[in-house]
Ligand SMILES: Nc1nc2c(ncn2[C@@H]2O[C@H](COP(=O)(O)OP(=O)(O)OP(=O)(O)O)[C@@H](O)[C@H]2O)c(=O)[nH]1
């Protein structure tokens with residue numbers, strides 16, 4: 001059972017308008033009106049997929065499978081081809097999905113610790129706020145650890161989110177050691193029986209080795225106060241970055257064991273197709289997606305819903 005679903009299909013559909021126009025409407029247009037799907041049409045679809053952000057390997061998989069389906073199935077109608085493509089896309093997105101009982105899992109730790117990492121401006125702090133809100137709504141108590149001690153206004157920004165979400169926050173002054181904030185937040189949570197600790201970290205360019213090393217230190221210090229911590233390390237990726245998101249995921253996974261991805265700003269980007277490539281490449285699940293700046297605009301990622309939204313525009 002997922003902790004919170006919070007799926008609003010209409011919001012997702014409107015957020016994905018540009019990605020849909022760039023890839024999926026073109027596919028629909030290519031096949032529409034054709035009585036039968038032949039090899040030439042399949043090649044056209046292949047071209048559209050390859051030039052999107054879906055990536056070469058997955059495109060080949062989809063086309064290969066669709067070709068097989070066509071051979072074994074006399075129904076070569078447009079609907080059956082679109083359905084075959086959709087199903088392959090859903091399979092690709094759900095391959096690494098975990099179906100555990102999240103509430104039970106979270107409650108079995110005291111506290112459950114989530115570390116949020118990513119490059120500058122990816123949407124980490126906003127996501128921490130939205131996540132806190134959803135956990136709180138699900139009946140869990142939350143304390144946010146403000147380990148971005150680097151940027152002067154970071155504490156204030158996170159404070160606003162904590163108030164909005166109605167959760168506690170643990171902060172130190174600007175310039176403090178981020179590891180010590182992480183450490184103290186967990187201690188605070190233990191003392192006060194708080195279910196979930198979410199640690200926000202400073203944005204760091206994946207090319208800055210010293211900042212990346214700092215992540216290792218935070219993890220090491222976390223495990224000193226709770227040997228299992230962190231339970232989750234989520235990399236936040238800006239959906240607008242396209243191919244660069246793959247590079248970021250590669251670099252961050254060199255320094256931390258990423259357990260999941262959060263893709264933000266999927267509202268308004270044409271590059272949402274990159275989500276397919278990241279999953280295929282990194283073999284880790286996308287946990288949540290950001291579809292707006294508001295507190296309700298974080299959705300649990302669901303492969304089927306996502307693909308449905310990509311193909312439907314009304
Ligand atoms: N449209 C949209 N904007 C978002 C989303 N998530 C975050 N933002 C915006 O992205 C900007 C940066 O968000 P932050 O949460 O401050 O990003 P950050 O990763 O914490 O940034 P640093 O701490 O400076 O590295 C803000 O203007 C957010 O409102 C989203 O899902 N959709």
Ligand SMILES: [Mg+2]
Nearest residue numbers: 124125148203
């Ligand atoms: Mg931030």
